[in-house]
Amino acid sequence: MMRPAQVRIRCGAAALMLCCAVRAEAQEPPSDPHAAQPERPTVATHAGTVAPGWAELETGGEWDRYADSTHGVSAPVLLKIGLAPRVQLSLQGFGIWAPGGTGRGPGDFSAGIKWRLVEDALMVGDLAILPSIKFATGSAVRGTGTGTTDVSLLVISSRTVRQIAIDLNAGYTRRSGDGSGASRQAAVWTASFGGPAAGRLGWCAEIYGYPSIGIDGSDSIVALLAGPTFGLKPSIVVDAGFIAPFAGPQPRALYAGVTWNVGRLWSVPRHGG
Numbered sequence: 001m002m003r004p005a006q007v008r009i010r011c012g013a014a015a016l017m018l019c020c021a022v023r024a025e026a027q028e029p030p031s032d033p034h035a036a037q038p039e040r041p042t043v044a045t046h047a048g049t050v051a052p053g054w055a056e057l058e059t060g061g062e063w064d065r066y067a068d069s070t071h072g073v074s075a076p077v078l079l080k081i082g083l084a085p086r087v088q089l090s091l092q093g094f095g096i097w098a099p100g101g102t103g104r105g106p107g108d109f110s111a112g113i114k115w116r117l118v119e120d121a122l123m124v125g126d127l128a129i130l131p132s133i134k135f136a137t138g139s140a141v142r143g144t145g146t147g148t149t150d151v152s153l154l155v156i157s158s159r160t161v162r163q164i165a166i167d168l169n170a171g172y173t174r175r176s177g178d179g180s181g182a183s184r185q186a187a188v189w190t191a192s193f194g195g196p197a198a199g200r201l202g203w204c205a206e207i208y209g210y211p212s213i214g215i216d217g218s219d220s221i222v223a224l225l226a227g228p229t230f231g232l233k234p235s236i237v238v239d240a241g242f243i244a245p246f247a248g249p250q251p252r253a254l255y256a257g258v259t260w261n262v263g264r265l266w267s268v269p270r271h272g273g
Contacts, residue, residue, distance in 0.1 A: 034235050038259035039078065041239040042206040042225055044167045044192035047116050047126035047158035049080075049088035050261075053268040056080045060239070060257020067249065070099035074107070076257075081265065086116040090132070096144035103142025110134040114156075125159030125166075146182035148175040154188075167192040185214040200231040204239070210248070221248035227255070235261040 033051030040058050050056050058078040065071055075095035083089050094107030112132025119126050132152045138145020154171035173186040187210065194204035205226040212220040227241015236258065243253035 032234060033082075034261050034263065036231075036235050036237045036259045036261045038229070038237050038239065039080075040076075040257050040259060041227060041229075041241060041255055042167070042190070042192040042194075042204055043188070043208040044169045044190035044206055045114070045130065045154070045156055046165070046167045047114075047128035047156045049086055049114055049116055049128075050082035052082040052084050052087075053266045054082045054264050055262045056259065057262055058257065058259045060255060062243075062253050062255040064099070064251035064253045066099055066251045072099035072251070073097040083113075086128075088114040090114060090130070094138070094144075096138065098143030103139065103144055105139060105142055105144045107138040108134050108145040109137040112152075124157045126157070128156040128158075130154040130156060130171075140181050146175065146177075148177040148182055150175045150186075164193055164195045179214075183212075183214055183218050187211050187213050194229070197228070202229040202231070203227070204229060204241075207246075219248045221250045222246040223248075223250040235263075 033054050036056060037046070037048045037050065038058065039045045040060060056079075058076070058080070060076065062074045063071070064073070074097075076092060077094070078090060078092045081089045090110075090112045092110045095105075096107040097104040110132050112130050114128055114130045116126060116128040118124065121127060130153070132154070134150040134152070136145055136147050136149055140147030150173050152171060152173040154169055157168045159166050167190070169188065169190040169192075171188045175182055175184050175186070177184065188208065189211070190206060190208040192204065192206035194202060197203050203226075205224070207222070207224055209222040210220065212218060223243055223245045225241060225243045227239060229237055229239045231237050238256070238258045240256040241254070243250070243255065245252065
């Protein structure tokens with residue numbers, strides 16, 4: 001069975017957030033609704049939303065190496081659908097290969113609504129909230145899920161300063177269960193930065209943490225994520241990079257993935273924002 005700390009690492013981000021050429025343009029709705037607005041590869045998300053009636057798909061893989069030399073793989077898939085100006089539906093699932101070969105299969109499924117409340121505010125820039133719910137579709141026995149139903153709220157602040165996109169997130173999760181498999185409370189904080197490098201090549205870097213809260217909380221985690229991004233075309237962005245722990249049981253990791261703005265699902269009247 002996957003250890004509690006590993007369960008938290010695998011499934012906490014999905015519960016809290018639903019896991020950058022590119023990130024520099026993500027803070028405001030692009031003039032072209034077919035332009036990709038990647039939320040990956042960082043743990044943080046941005047306050048931008050997909051245009052109403054449009055869909056965007058994100059997927060990738062993360063290869064983890066734990067301190068005990070075991071390895072694991074996760075493959076997130078996130079579907080984003082624009083419901084209205086400033087409102088986006090986010091649906092996320094995982095494929096999980098648990099460390100040490102203890103199990104593999106589908107992970108927990110999450111659904112959330114991102115709502116951009118404020119734009120260009122003096123202190124917070126673009127401000128959004130992302131309430132979400134995670135269902136126990138994975139298996140705690142095989143190590144592909146927490147075995148809990150989670151309710152989460154993420155607060156997102158995004159702004160661009162001299163072509164550098166800055167995304168700050170803070171979130172809280174409350175889980176069902178007795179705390180034996182995964183802590184009943186969880187929190188996350190992130191500070192993410194990204195911008196253009198040369199041509200269609202961009203970069204992103206982030207420091208993030210999962211603080212220990214509650215009497216059954218897991219060890220706190222602080223880690224760094226960084227890597228390049230590349231815009232194949234306006235609607236497709238690829239990314240790759242690494243994750244390195246500063247503190248706690250975060251594994252060392254490599255990741256790669258793609259964001260694809262699929263296109264319009266239905267026609268809606270055009271509105272600003």
